[in-house]
Amino acid sequence: MDSLNRHEDYGQEALEEGHLLDDPIAQFQSWLIDAEAAKIYEPNAFVLGTVGTDDQPRSRTVLLKGVDNRGFFFASNFLSRKGEALEHNNKVSGVFGWYSMYRQVLIQGVAEKVGPSESDEYHASRPHDSQVAAWSSNQSSPIASRQALDAQFDQALERFADKDVPRPEFWGGYRIIPSRIEFWKGRSNRMHDRIEYLRTLSPDGSHSAWVIQRLQP
Numbered sequence: 001m002d003s004l005n006r007h008e009d010y011g012q013e014a015l016e017e018g019h020l021l022d023d024p025i026a027q028f029q030s031w032l033i034d035a036e037a038a039k040i041y042e043p044n045a046f047v048l049g050t051v052g053t054d055d056q057p058r059s060r061t062v063l064l065k066g067v068d069n070r071g072f073f074f075a076s077n078f079l080s081r082k083g084e085a086l087e088h089n090n091k092v093s094g095v096f097g098w099y100s101m102y103r104q105v106l107i108q109g110v111a112e113k114v115g116p117s118e119s120d121e122y123h124a125s126r127p128h129d130s131q132v133a134a135w136s137s138n139q140s141s142p143i144a145s146r147q148a149l150d151a152q153f154d155q156a157l158e159r160f161a162d163k164d165v166p167r168p169e170f171w172g173g174y175r176i177i178p179s180r181i182e183f184w185k186g187r188s189n190r191m192h193d194r195i196e197y198l199r200t201l202s203p204d205g206s207h208s209a210w211v212i213q214r215l216q217p
C-alpha cells in the first residue's frame with residue numbers, strides 16, 4: 001500500500017482573493033467547467049453528508065444535476081436513509097473532491113425538496129431504464145438477494161413497457177441552499193489556500209450578503 005506513504009506536491013498554482021468571483025455560485029460553476037475540461041471522471045459527483053434520526057452523521061455520493069443562484073440540485077429516493085435523515089434534520093454538507101486538480105469545494109447549508117413540477121421535469125429528462133429503476137428499488141431497505149432485486153426491476157420493466165414512466169411520488173429532487181462554500185486549493189508545503197464564502201440563512205428564505213474570508217490551512 002504505497003499510497004499510505006506518498007507525499008504529493010500539490011503545486012504552486014495560487015487561489016487569490018483578487019482572482020475569485022464575488023458570487024460563489026459563479027465561482028463554483030467556473031471550477032466545475034474546469035473539472036469537466038480536465039476530464040475528471042464524474043466531475044459532478046459529490047459526497048453528501050446528513051444527520052440521521054439517531055443524530056449519527058452519514059455520507060454518500062450523489063450526482064449534482066443543477067446549480068444556479070437557488071442552490072445545488074440533486075435527486076434521490078425520498079424514503080431512503082438520506083430521505084429519512086433530511087426529514088429529521090435538513091442541515092447538510094457536501095464535498096466535491098477534484099483531487100487530481102488539487103482542488104476541493106465544501107458546501108454547507110439546508111436541503112429542501114423541490115416542488116413536484118421540478119421533480120417531474122427532471123424525472124422526464126432521464127433515460128427510460130433510470131426511470132424504471134426509480135420504481136424498482138426501495139432504496140436503502142434490505143433485500144433477500146440480487147435475484148429478488150433483478151425480479152423487481154424486470155416486473156417494473158414489464159409494467160412500463162412501451163409506456164411513459166410517471167415519476168414515483170417517493171422519488172424526486174432536493175436543492176441545497178448554501179450558507180457556506182469553501183474553495184480549497186492544494187499548495188506545496190501543505191500551506192494550502194482556503195477561501196470561504198459565508199452568509200446567514202433565515203427561516204423565511206431571506207439571506208445576508210456573502211462575506212469572504214481566508215482560512216488557515
Ligand SMILES: Cc1cc2nc3c(=O)[nH]c(=O)nc-3n(C[C@H](O)[C@H](O)[C@H](O)COP(=O)(O)O)c2cc1C
Nearest residue numbers: 042045060061062063075076077080081082083140
Ligand atoms: C458516482 C455515484 C453517483 C451516485 N449518484 C446518486 C444520486 O444521484 N442519487 C442517489 O440517490 N444515489 C446516488 N448514488 C448512490 C448513493 O451513494 C447511495 O448508495 C444511495 O443514494 C443510498 O444512500 P442512503 O442509503 O444513504 O440514502 C451514487 C453513487 C455513486 C458512487
